Amino acid sequence: MAISMHESVDLGRPGETPPPGAAKRRSPWLGQHMGTALIAAAGGFALGHWAGNAIAGNYENVAGSGQNNVATVLALSFGVLGWLIGSGALNYPLAKLVGKEPAPEIEEVGWGRYFRFTLDHKVVGMQYIIAVLLFLFTGGLLAMAIRTELLSPTTHYFGPGTYIAVVSEHGTVMMMMATSVITGPIAGWLIPLMIGSRRMAFPRVEAFSFWMFTAGYLVILTALPFGGFPTGWTGYAPLQTQAAGGMDSYLVGFAVVGIGMITAGFNIIATIINYRAPGMTWSRLPIFIWSLLAVASLLALATPTLVTGGLFGILDRTAQTAFFVNEHGGSSFLWENLFWFFGHPEVYIMALPGFGIVGEILPVFTGKPLFGYRVGAAGMLGVALLSFFVWQHHLFQSGINPDMRPLFMLTTELISIPTGFIYLTGMGTLWKAKIRFEVPMLFALALYFNFLIGGITGVFLSDVPVNVTVHGSFFVLAHFHYTIMGGLIFAFFGGLYYWLPKMTGKTLNKTLSLVHFWMMFIFFNLTFFPLFIVGLLGQPRRVFEYAQRLQGLNDFSSISAYLLGASFLVFTANFAWSLWIDPKPAPANPWGSRGLEWQTPTPVPFNNFERIPVILADPYHYGEENPLPVADLGVPVGAGVGSGGSGGSGPSGISGTTLIEGGPGDV
């Protein structure tokens, strides 16, 4: 390993379990946790606000507005810093800076650990699950408000300023949530278990990503008390430069979430490359891990553009630079380019993990190996690579580089080819299969159904002549909800239903799960399909007034949206009921999966694997007479454990040599 985590960290030294009682265990509530983080964040906010007013108190961006962007930006930045300090995220680097040796981290138990800065990727994963659900439901409530306003073309429930603030907040919250909805919780929980590692490469960085993500949530929420922002999630300048205080929350919030995304991306890349167990060759890597490798490369390479763009925006609004100000030599096209140079890879950040999850689910419930594994993995990398070359298709009618439109039309349509690979793997796996329609499988099949509509309408959007009709209309809105919600969010819930029994050791109520699925699937389609027609008939996005003749379709969509929202109440009830109120223990391997993560005990021990496993086969040997065992979980001393990039010492404990097999027959 090029970067040493240093010996002080007991956690994750492969081959060693931390000696029990090595460090004194005390109540988690005495140390730093989310409460102290909140207090420090509030203190930082107040300090920053005071400092901003002291520096630039005589300057108001909009005369008479009473808002000072310097104070707002400093308040938010110091607030985030306070959040990190208060949570303990900076203890280790700060201690190192002053030459002290930080106290070793130990395994934490009990409820308190879920509110603390912790290095156990499984705890961070559970923290992430709750956080993304909170994010998702916040955005969902805002969506309900939007659909309520659109019940009538002329009667308004909100003023135009409130409405546009709600629309912008909904879009931004959802996009921030979607960047991490799988790469945070499910991937954070699973990557080490799937590749046979005891931890992520950089456990502190993983926890840091989570605390940045939650800080971003708090920052974007502050937009509402500041009066919201009017730009939508795209934040186009000069409207951005002109907007009031909520815009600062958008710019700082995206930068904060962006930094969390970049660190998460590098961490995932480092983990997958370096922390695979011996025998976990590239051709045995689960397809979900391939999708995460593709996503992580996008997180690491595309997100810096967003952070930079956000910084330019902040400087324009505070230090009066002119990056996006046409009159002073800047260009509003610069923001459009920077934003979409991030924004389109972002779309695939949100699509690819979903493909990875269904790629894991399908073989289990068809009893067949994944068809065209190599093609599927290549498809994901191909999509990731091409996603950097398509961003100007968002700007076809903008007047930038009009002669480049055929090129961007070509690159955009070329993405259909690797995306088609992913359908090929799905369809090939179903061929003459033995399908079990369990809840995760239903979500996986729903992804293929929904994403097909999203993908095909994407081809219409990529066609420049047709784009003239549909650009900026509800057609676009329906299209990307079909890809992000119909794809990613369905995959996320499929993944939750599939892995929660492993993560929590508890069984989710099947009836409620089925009710949730069918409500979500039916009302998702009934909400968004009519919006394609609404868009074709001429309704632009983000409007609160529309043609009278479109009221029928809009109302249909709104009522379906309420029922779609209700489906998440069913999920929440199921989640709370099955995990806390009336928990029922889950079987060790309820779906009969051969995945490595299912071969560990439940609950998964602190260090995941007592011995670093030796991987013997890929996890897709379903439907074979004498399938190879997936891994040797306990190997004799000196059998090569510790090689293969796991970067640690050899085994020191003693364990039996059990060959673990999985399969539908072993439930």
Add this chain to the structure above:
Amino acid sequence: MSAQQTSGAGATEPRHGMRLLAMWLVISAIADPLFWFLAGPHMPPGDMTTTASGAQSDFNVLMMAALPVTLGVWLYYGYAAVMWRASRGGSDLIGGPKARSNLRVQAAWIGTTTVVVLAAFVYGTVELVVPAGAGGGEGPQPIWTPTSKTILPIQVIAQQWKFSYRYPTYGGFETDQLMIPNDTTVAFHVTSLDVIHEFWAYQLEVKADANPGTDNVAFTTTKVLGNVTVRCSELCGIWHGAMFNFGHVVSKSQFQAWATTSEAKLAPVTKLLPAFSWSYTPDANGAAGGYYPDNADKYNKIETYGADKVSVADTKIKSS
């Protein structure tokens, strides 16, 4: 979709591939003509202009490919859900190398999707270049221009939160009425005074971003008389949803009468406006509400894009 047919069939197994192929051909043969003849002629944005009817036929052509692809994939999933359920029993031994990959199927799939995608690209490019940008914004120096003998420039000025129009060949008067002569090629010069807007003349099939300080040109040729809905389709602030107005395609003589009358009637107002320019810069003291014409010398020439005349009547080019 040809990819599904290639896997072999067992002795007792039905020939799934052939069945699927047959069903797919049947539903495609039903769906495509049904759409083409029943829905196609009514698809937005109608046929009021050349670009509108062009977009309509492009949409319908894409639909001819999209329907069989979508229905084929759905058919496959539906067929699998019915035929290949675990509850139907059968051998458990369905894995092994043959289930893992099939070179012919994979090659056929990749080949087919590549051909379809490249065909869509070639078709889209032709349909973009030949109708001079297909009504989309082409920036200040369009490279694909119409071939008509007459071209009427209309400037669209977007600002928070309204559209107004200047007619440079009629003395540069400004109005919030959008009047367009029929059977005429129009060059819309779209610009903004503040933030980014988008001029979307729905029935005309014209859409171009209004960028401050930029002249974004889009072409179309009117064919049918009627009303036009203009909406802003780029979020521009709180009243974005209320930023719309209506235009009219009228006969050439009606237009000529309206334009000359307006020119005369509005002459005193026109004198007070900033000199006609292809874009305008807000006064540095923006609160005062003044606008400077941008680069007036450079741009005051009215681009004809190769046409002989720049208006409906034989009005001479009046540069401001």
